[in-house]
Amino acid sequence: MDYLNAFEGVVVDAGASGTRPARLFTIGEIIPAGMCPLFYHNLMPYMATLLDGGWFRWVRRDKNSFLRRRSFNGAFKDGRVNSAFPNEVLVQCPNHLVTVVAGVGIKRHDGKKRITIRILRADGVCPAGYIEGTEIEVAEDEIVLSLDVFNALSPAIVNVAQAGSGSFVCRGPLDGAVYTIRGLEAAGDAREVCSKQADSNVKVKAATLRGECRYHAASMPVENIHAGPPGFCQDALHAAYPYALGLIYNDAPSWINAGGVTVHCPGVTNKVVFRVQREWTAPLWLRRLKAAAAKVFGALAHPVDIIDCRVTYTVARVDGHCPAGHKTADTYEFNMDKRTELCPASFHALYPYLFLKRTGIPFYWAG
Numbered sequence: 186m187d188y189l190n191a192f193e194g195v196v197v198d199a200g201a202s203g204t205r206p207a208r209l210f211t212i213g214e215i216i217p218a219g220m221c222p223l224f225y226h227n228l229m230p231y232m233a234t235l236l237d238g239g240w241f242r243w244v245r246r247d248k249n250s251f252l253r254r255r256s257f258n259g260a261f262k263d264g265r266v267n268s269a270f271p272n273e274v275l276v277q278c279p280n281h282l283v284t285v286v287a288g289v290g291i292k293r294h295d296g297k298k299r300i301t302i303r304i305l306r307a308d309g310v311c312p313a314g315y316i317e318g319t320e321i322e323v324a325e326d327e328i329v330l331s332l333d334v335f336n337a338l339s340p341a342i343v344n345v346a347q348a349g350s351g352s353f354v355c356r357g358p359l360d361g362a363v364y365t366i367r368g369l370e371a372a373g374d375a376r377e378v379c380s381k382q383a384d385s386n387v388k389v390k391a392a393t394l395r396g397e398c399r400y401h402a403a404s405m406p407v408e409n410i411h412a413g414p415p416g417f418c419q420d421a422l423h424a425a426y427p428y429a430l431g432l433i434y435n436d437a438p439s440w441i442n443a444g445g446v447t448v449h450c451p452g453v454t455n456k457v458v459f460r461v462q463r464e465w466t467a468p469l470w471l472r473r474l475k476a477a478a479a480k481v482f483g484a485l486a487h488p489v490d491i492i493d494c495r496v497t498y499t500v501a502r503v504d505g506h507c508p509a510g511h512k513t514a515d516t517y518e519f520n521m522d523k524r525t526e527l528c529p530a531s532f533h534a535l536y537p538y539l540f541l542k543r544t545g546i547p548f549y550w551a552g
Contacts, residue, residue: 202362221313241434243490247271281307340540379452400528418509455505
């Protein structure tokens with residue numbers, strides 16, 4: 186199956202919201218030219234944070250924001266690979282049959298921001314045709330459907346493309362507008378993304394593990410661990426992830442309000458509204474001191490990922506009956522270092538395929 190061509194048969198019907206009129210989008214309008222839809226989902230949280238003025242402290246930052254280093258032999262064998270490519274976050278494609286790694290950065294020119302995506306590694310035959318050296322640029326004003334909305338709709342988009350039929354309804358994360366994701370010839374009632382079939386206690390196992398990080402030790406097998414905070418709806422967790430990441434790596438996101446943001450779960454008939462909130466764990470003077478030290482280390486090609494906050498998800502309101510059983514004031518914490526839960530970035534990358542599994546649609550690269 187040519188799964189990339191399958192996306193051409195999917196449209197997104199955006200319902201009217203406030204002063205915004207209803208509009209029908211094709212996938213070709215939503216996703217930048219030359220961009221694989223599955224990879225775009227993985228790139229989205231990093232693109233959103235960079236465009237909003239944030240930065241990822243584990244990445245080496247050069248004074249020359251236009252600096253891009255060519256890929257070189259052995260770059261990905263070095264334990265400090267994140268230092269090898271200044272000004273770029275390294276993101277891997279979700280397809281385990283190939284190894285495609287992109288460097289994602291930002292450039293500013295004439296007052297405008299542009300996201301740069303460079304393929305730094307391409308092992309195997311990529312279905313999207315990516316080879317080492319492929320470059321894609323996306324101007325901020327070329328993004329016709331906001332990245333956070335695309336993120337929330339992605340699982341349903343992948344599902345409809347893979348199934349070749351059907352439709353889903355889903356709420357947008359900030360304004361709560363209703364979106365319908367369907368095939369061009371879809372007929373019949375749309376299903377809700379939010380479902381009683383969702384299991385908030387799904388556990389996962391890693392088939393392979395290379396190196397280690399604060400979440401997963403190389404000496405400890407990653408198996409039978411929770412996909413997310415136990416009891417927290419996976420649909421809501423996925424919708425909230427870009428905002429949690431933004432709160433950690435951007436001191437002042439454009440959408441922040443009273444230290445957090447109000448987010449709608451994808452549910453339409455039954456809806457949960459929750460707060461994604463940041464709480465600083467160190468005083469301002471100490472945070473500034475750490476930031477200055479991190480800047481010095483970064484200049485020496487040893488970037489340090491310092492996190493001085495905790496992020497929580499708190500249920501603010503429940504309209505109807507939540508299939509996950511959430512109640513007002515229920516609170517869950519973003520995983521900063523728990524090894525009993527999957528790394529949040531890994532959960533985000535995995536979620537569309539958990540959604541496919543839930544709806545009974547096999548994916549072409551599944552074993």
